[in-house]
Amino acid sequence: MKILLIGPPASGKGTIGERISKDLHIPLISVGSVLRGIPDNHFQKKKISEIMERGELVPQDIVASLLKEEVAKDTAENGFIFDGWGRRKEDLDYFDPNFDKVIYLKVSPETSFQRISARRTCENCEAVYNLTFIPPKISGVCDLCGGKLTKREDESEETTRRRLEIFEEETKETIEYFKNQGKLVEVDGEGTPDEEYTLVKNALGY
Numbered sequence: 001m002k003i004l005l006i007g008p009p010a011s012g013k014g015t016i017g018e019r020i021s022k023d024l025h026i027p028l029i030s031v032g033s034v035l036r037g038i039p040d041n042h043f044q045k046k047k048i049s050e051i052m053e054r055g056e057l058v059p060q061d062i063v064a065s066l067l068k069e070e071v072a073k074d075t076a077e078n079g080f081i082f083d084g085w086g087r088r089k090e091d092l093d094y095f096d097p098n099f100d101k102v103i104y105l106k107v108s109p110e111t112s113f114q115r116i117s118a119r120r121t122c123e124n125c126e127a128v129y130n131l132t133f134i135p136p137k138i139s140g141v142c143d144l145c146g147g148k149l150t151k152r153e154d155e156s157e158e159t160t161r162r163r164l165e166i167f168e169e170e171t172k173e174t175i176e177y178f179k180n181q182g183k184l185v186e187v188d189g190e191g192t193p194d195e196e197y198t199l200v201k202n203a204l205g206y
C-alpha cells in the first residue's frame, strides 16, 4: 500500500508514520530523513550537502529523483509511507507515486497551538517531550540524559501561526485533488495518540 500522510504541525504525523511503518512493515520515507541519509558515495551527495549547508532548499527535481530511488528499493516493494512530499500540487508534477490512500490528520489550529506550546526539547540530546502526552519523569529534566528541557525558538506562537497558514495554502489544492480521486481519508487527530492511531488503522483496514 502506498500511503501519503498529510497533517498540520503537531497533528501527530511523525508518530503515526512510524507506527504504520512498524505494523505494516513498509518504510516511512520522509523528505528530511532521505536528504540527511544520502550515502557519501552517491553522485548527488556533494551538490546536496553544499545546498543544505548554505541553508537553501534542495530543488524539487533533485528531491524527486532521490525519492524515486527510495521507492525502487526492495524494502519498498510492498509499499511505503510518504511524509513531506505530495501535499503540494507541484510535488506531484515532479513525481506522483500514485498513492492508494491519503491520510489527512485533522486538528484545529487551537489544538496545534496547545500541543506545540506543551512541547519541550532536551538541550543536550534533542529528545522531544510533550507535557500533556509524554511528560518527563522529573519536571524540566530529560529522562534519557539528564539535560535541561526548553522550548524551541522556532516553536513560538508567531512561527506556529505562519506554519499553519503555509500548510493551509499548500494543501488546499491537493486535498481537493485526492478527494476527487476517492483516495482521501480524513482522520480526527484531536484525541490521544492511541485514539488517533486506531482511527488511522480503521481507515487503512488493518
Ligand SMILES: [Zn+2]
Pocket (backbone or CB within 6 Å): 122, 123, 124, 125, 126, 127, 142, 143, 144, 145, 146, 147
Ligand atoms: Zn536528553
